Amino acid sequence: MRKLSWLPLAIGALVALLLPMGLSVPYHQHILVMVLVWATLGTAWNLLGGYTGQVSFGHAAFFGLGAYAAGLLVHHLQASPWWGMLLGPVVATLFALPIGLICFRLRGPYFALAMLALGEIFRLVFTNWVSFTNGARGILILASFTSKLPYYYMALAMFAASVYVVYRLVNSKWGYYFVAIREDQDAAEALGIPSTRYKMYALLPSAALTGLAGAFYMNYVAFIDPHVVFSLGDISVMVILVVMMGGAATIWGPAVGAAIYVALSEMFRAQWGAASVLLFGILVCLVIMFLPNGVIGELDTLRRFLRRLREGYAGGKKGELLRG
Amino acid sequence: MSYFEVKGVTKKFGGLTAVDNLTFTVEQGEIFGIIGPNGSGKTTLFNVINNFYPPTAGEIYFKGKRIDGLPTHEICKLGIGRTFQVVKPLRRMTVLENVMAGAFLRTASTSRARARALEVLDFCSLAHRKDVPAKALPIADRKRLEIARALATNPELLLLDETAAGLNPKETEEAMAIIQKICKAGITIIIVEHVMKVIMGISHRILAINFGREIARGTPQEIARHPEVIKAYLGEAYA
Numbered sequence: 390m391r392k393l394s395w396l397p398l399a400i401g402a403l404v405a406l407l408l409p410m411g412l413s414v415p416y417h418q419h420i421l422v423m424v425l426v427w428a429t430l431g432t433a434w435n436l437l438g439g440y441t442g443q444v445s446f447g448h449a450a451f452f453g454l455g456a457y458a459a460g461l462l463v464h465h466l467q468a469s470p471w472w473g474m475l476l477g478p479v480v481a482t483l484f485a486l487p488i489g490l491i492c493f494r495l496r497g498p499y500f501a502l503a504m505l506a507l508g509e510i511f512r513l514v515f516t517n518w519v520s521f522t523n524g525a526r527g528i529l530i531l532a533s534f535t536s537k538l539p540y541y542y543m544a545l546a547m548f549a550a551s552v553y554v555v556y557r558l559v560n561s562k563w564g565y566y567f568v569a570i571r572e573d574q575d576a577a578e579a580l581g582i583p584s585t586r587y588k589m590y591a592l593l594p595s596a597a598l599t600g601l602a603g604a605f606y607m608n609y610v611a612f613i614d615p616h617v618v619f620s621l622g623d624i625s626v627m628v629i630l631v632v633m634m635g636g637a638a639t640i641w642g643p644a645v646g647a648a649i650y651v652a653l654s655e656m657f658r659a660q661w662g663a664a665s666v667l668l669f670g671i672l673v674c675l676v677i678m679f680l681p682n683g684v685i686g687e688l689d690t691l692r693r694f695l696r697r698l699r700e701g702y703a704g705g706k707k708g709e710l711l712r713g
Numbered sequence: 714m715s716y717f718e719v720k721g722v723t724k725k726f727g728g729l730t731a732v733d734n735l736t737f738t739v740e741q742g743e744i745f746g747i748i749g750p751n752g753s754g755k756t757t758l759f760n761v762i763n764n765f766y767p768p769t770a771g772e773i774y775f776k777g778k779r780i781d782g783l784p785t786h787e788i789c790k791l792g793i794g795r796t797f798q799v800v801k802p803l804r805r806m807t808v809l810e811n812v813m814a815g816a817f818l819r820t821a822s823t824s825r826a827r828a829r830a831l832e833v834l835d836f837c838s839l840a841h842r843k844d845v846p847a848k849a850l851p852i853a854d855r856k857r858l859e860i861a862r863a864l865a866t867n868p869e870l871l872l873l874d875e876t877a878a879g880l881n882p883k884e885t886e887e888a889m890a891i892i893q894k895i896c897k898a899g900i901t902i903i904i905v906e907h908v909m910k911v912i913m914g915i916s917h918r919i920l921a922i923n924f925g926r927e928i929a930r931g932t933p934q935e936i937a938r939h940p941e942v943i944k945a946y947l948g949e950a951y952a
C-alpha cells in the first residue's frame with residue numbers, strides 16, 4: 390500500500406482543473422467527461438474487485454439503478470435530476486445490501502454469478518416494466534447546461550471523491566482486511582477477520598460510487614435506456630477490462646485504463662464502429678500477457694523497458710525485455 | 714474447570730472418521746504436544762478447534778466458555794491463534810503487512826498496528842524481512858511468518874501445526890527457541906509436530922493419536938517408551 394505523493398498530485402489536479410479551458414472544441418471536452426465517468430466506475434469497481442478480490446460481473450446493475458434514480462425523479466415527479474446524485478447512490482446501496490448478505494456467505498463464484506444475473510435481470514425488468522420505467526423507449530430529460538464545462542467539473546469532483554474514498558479506505562484497517570481476504574480467506578478468518586462483513590464494507594461504497602456515476606451519466610447525456618445503462622458488455626465487462634488495463638488494486642490504475650479505453654474507442658469508433666471494442670479487448674489481452682498487473686501496476690517494468698530502449702539495448706526477445 | 718477442554722470430539726468426512734472421540738484438557742501456561750502418523754487427524758483437530766469445520770460430535774471449551782460452533786474469526790478474537798501446516802502467506806502483501814493484518818484485531822489505528830507488528834517481527838527475528846513480499850520468502854521464513862502473524866493477534870492459546878517441518882537443523886533449533894520464548898511470555902501452546910526432537914524437547918505433556926483416536930498420553934519420556942506409540946510409528950514388529 391503506497392502513499393500518495395503530494396507534488397505529482399498537486400500538478401495533476403492543476404492540469405485537470407485547467408485542461409478543459411485549453412480545449413475549446415466541445416467534443417474534446419466530452420471525451421474528458423467520459424474518461425472521468427469511466428475512471429469513477431473503475432475506481433468503484435476496483436475497491437471490491439481489485440482490492441477485496443470479489444469480482445463483480447454486474448456492476449451495470451448499480452450504474453443503471455443510479456441513472457434511473459435520477460431519470461425517474463424527472464419522469465414521475467418532475468424533480469431536478471440532480472437529486473439523483475443523492476438518490477442514485479442510496480438506491481444502489483440498498484440493492485447491494487441483500488445481494489451481499491446472500492452471496493458473501495457462500496464460497497466460490499456465487500457472487501460473480503449472482504451479480505451477472507442481477508445486471509441482466511435489471512435490464513429485463515427495466516425494459517418490460519413500461520408503466521414505471523418507460524421501457525425500451527428510455528428516459529429523456531432536458532439537459533441543465535449547454536456548455537460541457539460544468540459537467541466536466543462535476544465529473545472531476547465525482548472522480549476526486551471516489552479516489553479519496555477508496556484511498557482512505559485502502560490505507561486504513563479496512564484496506565488491510567480487504568487485501569487479506571483477497572489473498573486468503575481462510576488465513577484472514579484465522580486472524581480474526583470477519584470476512585463476510587468486510588466484503589460488505591467493500592461492496593457498499595463500491596455500489597454507492599457506481600450509482601453516483603450512473604446518476605451523473607443521466608444528467609450528462611440526458612437520455613438513457615435499459616440496454617445502455619444495464620449493458621453487460623458495454624458496462625459490466627468493460628469496467629473490468631478498464632481496471633485490468635490500468636492496474637487492479639492500484640489507486641490510479643482505473644483512471645489510466647479509462648483514459649486508454651475512451652481514447653481508443655473515440656479514435657476508432659468513426660471508422661470501425663463496434664470493432665473498436667474488439668481493439669480494446671485485444672490490447673487488454675496484450676497488457677495482461679506482458680504487464681500482468683496493468684499499466685500502473687508495472688510502472689517499474691515499463692520504466693526499465695523504456696530505459697533499455699533508449700540505451701539501444703537490442704538483445705533478447707521482446708517478451709523477455711518486458712519482463713526484464 | 715480446565716483452561717482448554719476438548720470433550721468427545723469427532724469429525725467425520727463422509728465415511729472417514731478423521732477425529733474419533735478425542736477428549737483432553739490443556740492447562741494454562743503449558744506446551745501440549747500432539748503426535749501421530751500422517752493422516753491421523755492432527756490438522757483436522759485444529760480445523761475443528763478454530764471451526765473451519767464444525768465437529769460431527771463433541772464440545773470444546775475455552776476458559777469455561779463453549780466455543781464449538783462459533784465463527785472462526787470469533788474464536789481468534791477470544792484469544793485462540795493458529796498457524797497452518799500448509800502455510801498461507803498473504804502473498805501479495807509484505808511481511809510487515811501480513812503481520813499488521815493480524816495486529817488490527819486489537820486496534821483500529823494503523824500506526825499502533827504497525828508498532829505492534831514490528832514488535833512481533835522483532836520477537837520472531839523476522840524484522841530484517843519486513844518489506845519483502847510474502848510470496849518471495851523461503852520456507853523457513855514463511856513458517857516463521859505464520860507464527861508472527863498469529864502472535865500479532867495477541868492470542869492466549871496458540872495452535873502450532875508443524876512449524877518445524879521442512880526446516881534444516883539450524884532453523885529447527887531457532888524455531889524451538891521461538892516457541893519456548895512464546896511459552897515464557899505466558900502463552901499456552903498446543904503443538905503438532907512430526908520432528909520428534911522438537912516435540913519431545915519442548916512439550917510438557919503429549920497426546921499421541923492414530924486414526925483419529927487417542928493411543929497414549931503422558932510426559933515425553935512416557936510417550937517415547939509407550940508400546941502403542943512405537944507400534945504406530947515403526948510397525949507391529951518393533952512393539
Ligand SMILES: Nc1ncnc2c1ncn2[C@@H]1O[C@H](COP(=O)(O)OP(=O)(O)OP(=O)(O)O)[C@@H](O)[C@H]1O
Nearest residue numbers: 726729731749750751752753754755756757758798
Ligand atoms: N476436508 C477434508 N475432506 C475429506 N477428508 C479430509 C479432509 N481433511 C482431512 N481429511 C482426511 O482426514 C484424515 C486426517 O487428515 P489430517 O490432515 O488431519 O491428518 P494429519 O494428522 O494432520 O496428517 P499429517 O501428519 O500428514 O499432517 C486424512 O485421511 C485426510 O485425508
Ligand SMILES: [Mg+2]
Nearest residue numbers: 755756757798
Ligand atoms: Mg497435518
